[in-house]
Amino acid sequence: MTDPMPAETLLDVSALPCGADVDALLEQAARGRGADWDAHQLHCVHCQAALSELTVLWEPVAELAAVPVAPPPGLVAAVMSQVRRLVHDVWYTLEVTEIGAVRIAARIVAALARDSARAIPGVRVALGRSTHGKVAALAEKASFGHRHPDAAVGVLGRTAVVDLAVAIGYGDPAHLVAREIQRQVTDTLREQVGLRDVTVNVTIDDVLDGDDDR
Amino acid sequence: MKAAAQAATPVVSDAYLVARARDGYLDAYELLVQRHSALAYRVALRLTGNHHDAQDVAQEALTAAWENLDRFQGGSSFSTWLYQIVTRRALNKVTRGGDDRSLELLPERADPAMETAEAAERDFKVDAVTDALLALPFAQRTVIVLHHFEGLSYAEVASVTGATEPAVRSHLFRARRALAKTLEEWK
Numbered sequence: 305m306t307d308p309m310p311a312e313t314l315l316d317v318s319a320l321p322c323g324a325d326v327d328a329l330l331e332q333a334a335r336g337r338g339a340d341w342d343a344h345q346l347h348c349v350h351c352q353a354a355l356s357e358l359t360v361l362w363e364p365v366a367e368l369a370a371v372p373v374a375p376p377p378g379l380v381a382a383v384m385s386q387v388r389r390l391v392h393d394v395w396y397t398l399e400v401t402e403i404g405a406v407r408i409a410a411r412i413v414a415a416l417a418r419d420s421a422r423a424i425p426g427v428r429v430a431l432g433r434s435t436h437g438k439v440a441a442l443a444e445k446a447s448f449g450h451r452h453p454d455a456a457v458g459v460l461g462r463t464a465v466v467d468l469a470v471a472i473g474y475g476d477p478a479h480l481v482a483r484e485i486q487r488q489v490t491d492t493l494r495e496q497v498g499l500r501d502v503t504v505n506v507t508i509d510d511v512l513d514g515d516d517d518r
Numbered sequence: 519m520k521a522a523a524q525a526a527t528p529v530v531s532d533a534y535l536v537a538r539a540r541d542g543y544l545d546a547y548e549l550l551v552q553r554h555s556a557l558a559y560r561v562a563l564r565l566t567g568n569h570h571d572a573q574d575v576a577q578e579a580l581t582a583a584w585e586n587l588d589r590f591q592g593g594s595s596f597s598t599w600l601y602q603i604v605t606r607r608a609l610n611k612v613t614r615g616g617d618d619r620s621l622e623l624l625p626e627r628a629d630p631a632m633e634t635a636e637a638a639e640r641d642f643k644v645d646a647v648t649d650a651l652l653a654l655p656f657a658q659r660t661v662i663v664l665h666h667f668e669g670l671s672y673a674e675v676a677s678v679t680g681a682t683e684p685a686v687r688s689h690l691f692r693a694r695r696a697l698a699k700t701l702e703e704w705k
Contacts, residue, residue, distance in 0.1 A: 330694050367643060368644050380548070383581055384548050384551060
């Protein structure tokens with residue numbers, strides 16, 4: 305005795321008795337348009353029954369697609385940690401004495417400058433960069449002869465160059481905002497890091513209006 | 519206060535941030551990572567089927583995007599480019615991983631209120647779809663995830679996968695039918 309043949313289902317055929325393509329109907333159901341009947345479907349019981357069945361079948365897929373997926377909390381930090389390892393890290397050597405050297409990473413200087421700039425009215429976005437790669441290489445080369453033997457690779461002295469790319473709000477006076485950034489960032493780096501000579505280059509490269517808020 | 523709050527919110531385009539990141543502004547890249555880490559993880563999760571592989575894939579993809587930023591042409595959006603990297607990394611991971619992968623698709627829920635009969639029923643359905651999705655060949659799974667889960671158009675899926683639009687359409691027809699067939703059998 306042989307097992308009975310399983311009943312043929314809608315998905316075992318390529319077309320309905322009316323000639324409608326099952327894949328096209330499945331696509332329609334998957335788009336959530338199972339109830340949006342065209343002229344033929346309005347009068348076709350085969351199509352209406354198939355669309356109803358396929359819509360129910362696809363429902364759990366749509367439900368899964370709608371489940372929100374949050375990234376793991378440490379993902380951004382993990383990525384940026386790896387990225388920073390890939391970047392040639394530049395150090396400012398603030399002080400070299402008999403008991404050792406005091407150094408600070410250029411990226412920390414850049415972050416302090418950026419945060420200081422972001423607090424200034426009119427500034428919408430501020431991105432910080434301290435000592436661009438090529439400039440850093442030249443500065444390191446220039447200061448190499450003066451470097452204390454205990455100091456690691458870096459720019460010797462209490463001097464820093466910070467570049468800030470800034471977007472301001474539409475209508476804000478660019479020159480006044482830029483000067484205020486230079487003043488406040490300079491103060492911040494002098495007070496918080498102990499840098500003496502600070503050069504703050506401000507590039508205003510975008511102007512945003514209210515519609516740009518997201 | 520308002521200005522400071524606005525300044526902390528990214529309001530600039532991805533293209534602007536990509537350009538600044540290329541100039542060496544790590545801040546700009548960090549903003550891009552903050553914006554797109556959810557996308558990278560979500561797609562990786564759907565394609566690999568488990569949380570740990572998804573985290574690895576997302577992290578690798580976002581780091582690889584930084585390393586290859588100079589090669590990003592800007593002809594497509596940053597997110598399309600990231601989709602490409604994530605799907606390639608996910609394929610590598612799945613190929614290396616064999617068949618002993620956990621089927622855990624979502625991280626554990628912390629909210630006990632979700633543990634109702636209704637939620638259990640939904641979890642069952644979600645698990646069934648997850649299994650059905652993972653049973654598809656990788657290429658079919660990819661087009662389903664990109665089109666039906668991420669909402670990408672045929673043209674965008676074609677751009678991500680490197681296939682032609684008719685090929686994407688054909689893959690989708692086969693994938694939808696295979697997925698629906700599996701769900702039908704499990705009803």
